Amino acid sequence: MSATKKPERGAPLPPAFEARIAGAMGHLRPAEQRMARFFVDQKSTVLLNSAAEIAEKAGTSDATVVRTARSLGFDGLAGLREAILSDITGPAPADRLARTLQDVSAASESALTHVLKEHYASVNSMASPEFGAAFERTVDTLFTARRRHVFGIGPSGCIAEYAAMQFNRIGLRSSSLSSSGIGLADKLQEMEAGDAVLMLAYAPIYREVSVALDRADELGVPTILISDSLGTLDGRIAELLPVARGRADHLAMHGATLVLVEAMIVALASRDKSSAVDSLRTFGALRGALDKSWLKRRVR
Numbered sequence: 001m002s003a004t005k006k007p008e009r010g011a012p013l014p015p016a017f018e019a020r021i022a023g024a025m026g027h028l029r030p031a032e033q034r035m036a037r038f039f040v041d042q043k044s045t046v047l048l049n050s051a052a053e054i055a056e057k058a059g060t061s062d063a064t065v066v067r068t069a070r071s072l073g074f075d076g077l078a079g080l081r082e083a084i085l086s087d088i089t090g091p092a093p094a095d096r097l098a099r100t101l102q103d104v105s106a107a108s109e110s111a112l113t114h115v116l117k118e119h120y121a122s123v124n125s126m127a128s129p130e131f132g133a134a135f136e137r138t139v140d141t142l143f144t145a146r147r148r149h150v151f152g153i154g155p156s157g158c159i160a161e162y163a164a165m166q167f168n169r170i171g172l173r174s175s176s177l178s179s180s181g182i183g184l185a186d187k188l189q190e191m192e193a194g195d196a197v198l199m200l201a202y203a204p205i206y207r208e209v210s211v212a213l214d215r216a217d218e219l220g221v222p223t224i225l226i227s228d229s230l231g232t233l234d235g236r237i238a239e240l241l242p243v244a245r246g247r248a249d250h251l252a253m254h255g256a257t258l259v260l261v262e263a264m265i266v267a268l269a270s271r272d273k274s275s276a277v278d279s280l281r282t283f284g285a286l287r288g289a290l291d292k293s294w295l296k297r298r299v300r
Helices: 017-027 030-041 043-048 051-058 062-071 077-089 093-106 111-127 129-144 155-169 181-189 207-219 255-271 273-290 292-297
Strands: 148-151 174-177 196-200 223-227 239-242
Touching (some): 017 030, 030 043, 030 051, 030 062, 043 077, 043 239, 051 062, 062 077, 111 129, 111 255, 129 196, 129 223, 129 239, 129 255, 148 207, 155 196, 155 273, 174 181, 181 207, 207 223, 255 273
Parallel strands (some): 148 174, 148 196, 223 239
């Protein structure tokens, strides 16, 4: 049965992803059981990588990846991804928070300890050589662009505005694409050939993401995607930086994303140190001219 097929009216809803895997375990071969457990434990990897890349990370063959997906009742890797996406995006924010609080209570640990563990895991995942190489390519693209447009809606919009502000302060012209609805049109109109887009977006693909990508494609503008759940944009993005926002079905945490953005700020400034420092000095002088007390307090 395909994971994409809708149940008939009155039919019971299909089981949740992890329950479905658990129910099928007894019918799988040993290699498929190992692969199925990988599907459960590494959902972001399954969403953001090809069958060959998943196989490499799991220490198996791409044939085993696809065969396991089919043995679980999916119509291949695409159907498996749809089920994972449904699992990730299904719960409402209140349900996600409830699960997080439940975990904190069950572990008998403080909220601080729990959140620190989640952020440590997310930040640590960015320490791989592969991620480092993608990061350097991203910095190259952003630094050489005529102008940078940082896309983000909702909580990601706050990070997008922060990133654009900091890029501007070091002398790199930037703007934030953080408006939703028709308000985004004004910002998208400013985009031109030679620019670059840094996009923070997550499943599902909502209208603003689609229109922003269409505009970038139309102008030949490269898009760098920061995400933990959009694995269906192959061919539309120049670079993917997979950053986890905590565990699936739990409260989304953006700490690791902010760490990545601040690493970009430092890396971009280091590409032309004197210009970055001069730009910040100009900014400081302008701020001081507006409010002399800033200079006395030495606020940076």
